[in-house]
Amino acid sequence: MAYTYESYDVAVVGAGHAGCEAALACARLGMSTICFTVSIESIALMPCNPNIGGSSKGHLVREIDALGGQMGKVIDKTFIQSKMLNQSKGPAVHSLRAQADKSEYTKQMRLVMENEENLTLKQAEIVDILTEDGHVTGVVTHTGGIYPCRAVVLATGTYLRARCLCGETITYTGPNGLQAANHLTQALERLGIELVRFKTGTPARIDGRTIDYSQMTEQKGDEQLVPFSFTNRPGDIERDQVSCWLTYTNEKTHEIIRSNLDRSPLYAGVIEGTGPRYCPSIEDKIVKFADKDRHQVFIEPEGLYTNEMYIGGMSSSLPEDVQYQMYRSVKGLENARIVRNAYAIEYDCIPATQLKPSLEFKAIEGLFSGGQFNGSSGYEEAAAQGLIAGINAAMKLQGREPLILKRSEAYIGVLIDDLVTKETHEPYRMMTSRAEYRLLLRQDNADLRLTPIGHDIGLIDDERYNRLIEKSDQIQREIQRVKNVNIGAGHQVQELLEANGSTPLKTAATLAELIRRPELNYDVLAPIDPERPSLSKEVTDQVEINIKYEGYITRQLHQVEQFKKLESRKLPQDMDYSQIRGLRIEAQQKLNGIRPASVGQASRIAGVTPADISVLLIFMEQYRRGHQKDI
Template sequence: MFNNTYDIIVVGGGHAGLEASFASANMGCNTLLITSNLQTIGQMSCNPAIGGIAKGQIVREIDALGGFSGIITDCSSIQFRMLNTSKGPAMWSPRAQCDRRLFSYYWRFFLEKNDKIDIYQDTVVSLIVEKYKVKGVITYFGIKIKTHTVILTNGTFLNGIIHIGKKKIKGGRISESGVKGITEQLSKCFGFKHGRMKTGTSPRVDGRSLNYEKMEVQYGDINPKKFSFFYKTNKLIKQCKCYITYTNKIVHDIIKDNLGSSPIFSKSINGVSPRYCPSIEEKIYRFTNKDRHPIFVEPEGWNTVEMYVNGFSTSFPEKIQYESLKKIKGFEKIKILRPGYAIEYDYFYPEQLKLTLESKYIDNLFFAGQINGTTGYEEASAQGLIAGINASLKIKKKESFILKRNEAYIGVLIDDLVTKGTKEPYRMFTSRAEYRMLLRQDNADERLTHIGYKIGLISKNKIRIVNEKKNKINKCLHLFRNYFINPIDINFILKNKNFPIISDKKTIESILSRSEVSIEDIKSIPLVIDQIKKNDFDKEILEAVSIKIKYKGYIDREKRNAKKLLKLENIKIPNNFNYKNINSLSIEAREKLTYYKPTSLAQASRISGVSPSDLSILLLHINR
């Protein structure tokens, strides 16, 4: 049946598996995607949305590198919002509400258009490994398939158990079986360390049973943007409404009185819960000073009455879910279509991976997504992309692809996982990045597209588009630095804002650098309008230039700090370096460095327990 040897087999048809498959196929590798159910490819298991704080930046980075998550989101969006616009540009984060059915449809659509990708419905239960090198997989039906490389993207399916009250159902997602065999093989035969994590999802309810007049309306942006820099989709003219309501004391009392029936509090669940996305019962228990918690009511698509109750993830019995929900304003006549549930599953400690996401123990075996202890579609997609790229590069015997912390949020994500590990579901935040001003959502194409081109995922046409954008930005910066504004043209704006007026001519750059002056103020000056029209500077270009001028000090400082870090990144540590022989290192440093095996002095510096004096000693021995 499978006579040929595949270059790469991807196990799992979720967000990580799909990005891995496209990356490897588009880099020329014959790829087989094996998933337990062809009908749930690209399934949004939790809320029907992509992006958000830091997550939106990741999706734009994936797109800039040649991935597909942004394209799929744009094709299936029903509402778009740019979050945190009241804050600085480092915090601006795109988020789109999606049509769940269309999201899966477009993943499958693009998948089937790719001649380099074969898809097969079955369940991988073990790996074929010879001399610590992966050679193939064995499926539930006993089929052996040969391959040079395997990428595991099993999500929540490894020994997954679904919890609803006292009910325990084996499965990786509601109505879908879990996977047994892979954890047992990797841990018993090869010494992989693994743990248990827990995540959850909210009830789905019938939108016809809700009273939206009692809720706050959450509209999309008036001029919605898109995630993809390159793929053109129709403008999102019509948008679905989302709604906000709140829990209250009655809801809290019901939940407090029934905590014992939650598997989290009855200790039926041993896995670690997400700190930053807790269940409603954990929220009520942990935040006793809160009188209410927001509940976001999100449509599942254009042509469905199904609504997702974001903020009410729970594993309570169905009866308690119903009793507490109907006490929320607007939910008085609630009809539940599907109860919320918790799911407990295996993950592998990510510090057992290289920065390429290849295993340190088995050659040509890569891990991506929730199997590495992360939570979220976006984090999974990013890992899938990087695993697919590096698996392809290794087959071609080319240099590995590793993004640094100052280059992308994706670099921060993977470095955090591999260097520090995680004992709880890892979620990306802007606060995790040291160089937030450099890693903005608006400049992901400027940062990464040329890299995507070098590795073979970006076309010449896309590079041309980015270069044209860069040239226009530079041209606009030159204009703003050399074009002078008369006091009469700007002083009326300053007066209206109660700010000091100017007495002499000033360049546009000088005026725009003032905190009280916006790019919209500059655009309102007739002579400047003429120059903008003459040079065809659109809103995107003007926004980029405004950011570069207003935040120049912050950007320059982060660039200087990144250069200092780069010096440490360039000091490589040999893979077989023996730390145990360096007695001058602290005992903790020796233990940690031997376990993590950092590839550079910079990575070693981020390991907890490795002090500055340990680094100095290490540098001395490396130089020797």
């Protein structure tokens, strides 16, 4: 017998990285929110790699923080090693990455969730979504509980009809042996939602006491720490850091794998789902990169209070006996004892082209979706989507316009636009190369770009917003000052330039002109800048980047203006593209299937050519003129 319990504004299904951000956003925006999870112990679980951030992913975490999300704050509290990646390259691709204490990360996020006003946690499996006249009205638990609500956010991660594969052994569980969610898939299919099967995997965890680190290269954290959250200063996160280690596979490793490919579910045809191209299993690496004689293996601690070490780069679904041979063939792992076997996991998810850019289902009002359920991979991609889905669920119930970040505004905008516009046939991973305007969308300026938006939404308080305004003012004042400061060709100046391998001055130059020289920077020039004000490093970094890259930034800003013109050309959602003469049949089918919100989005759909866009623009002009006559 079913029982109806208390009603809520929003029900969030899942409490992984997407579900946590979605539930917190809704609650903080004043919505009574209930968050369901198959296991309270799985809140913000890290079932795979023990880190947050990394190339492009660090951008996402800082953007989440700038909008008022939680991930950056929690990793700042729980990291055990921190490193800024790509520092030898330009600032556009600098990305922060932190090793996490896994259990502590889960504990801290759970603490936040449990103490958030307006938020209720409930351990229960959701088996049905109730709708009426195409609108969400509630959710149903496996035990028959009915929870009426006005909006639902699906954040089921890798749990839907999940099964884990290790050689010939198949277990029907979610990650880490946790309960799978086996009943919701049928309910979603009844609602007309299309589902697909994806796959991901994880490497073994090895007892750190059985590893010979002397045969490996030590990987230390940065001495100068940078926080993920803009609410913290470097001094707020100072702590002792642990080391990671680097080793390599070898020809013996590769031969063991090649000899046992027939026992890999991936190559034996047992795995149905499509795996991630950019995070392949070690079997895939050996087969697809047969010319390589070795692959990197990263040995990373899972936390401060465990001996478990994560074997990064050696994800596998090979049988246990083969795993022992394979791992023990690697230098430093000759005596390794496996604590947890590597495994592959299959799960149900959706083609995200069924979603609006707001992450609401096109066909079901009030039903939103975020995270790996949308066909993406990674904790950071999940959290970013969860935050936006949660914000937009709240905005809808408040009668406000949805938050849709443009590709020119945020990596989050690129991520979501790619998911809802492009047909994704494998788990999607964020990369810096996907962002056309990455010089503008740096991780260091995420607060300047997005905190005003977070403040308008209601997730950033006035105190934090006012600090940002002051920081922005300081940056602009200092940029103008260094552009106006003239430096003469005096003895001290010439000595400083010579000491830094820079060409001596023949005539006076502005401080800005000197900063633009590749071998010089803002701090190096301090001795010849007596009027220099006392400013924080985060301010002076912005000053230097804006001056050094001013020409490139100006060029990208012009490109953004052109981009915005196409984005502003909105398309009617009831348009029948098959009636537009001149559009190719493939374009008609793709446009009718995805129903883009703008000409700009239409131009990014696979199978829609520039010629199709030209036809569409001509039609839209005729359509506009025809409607003007009707007015």
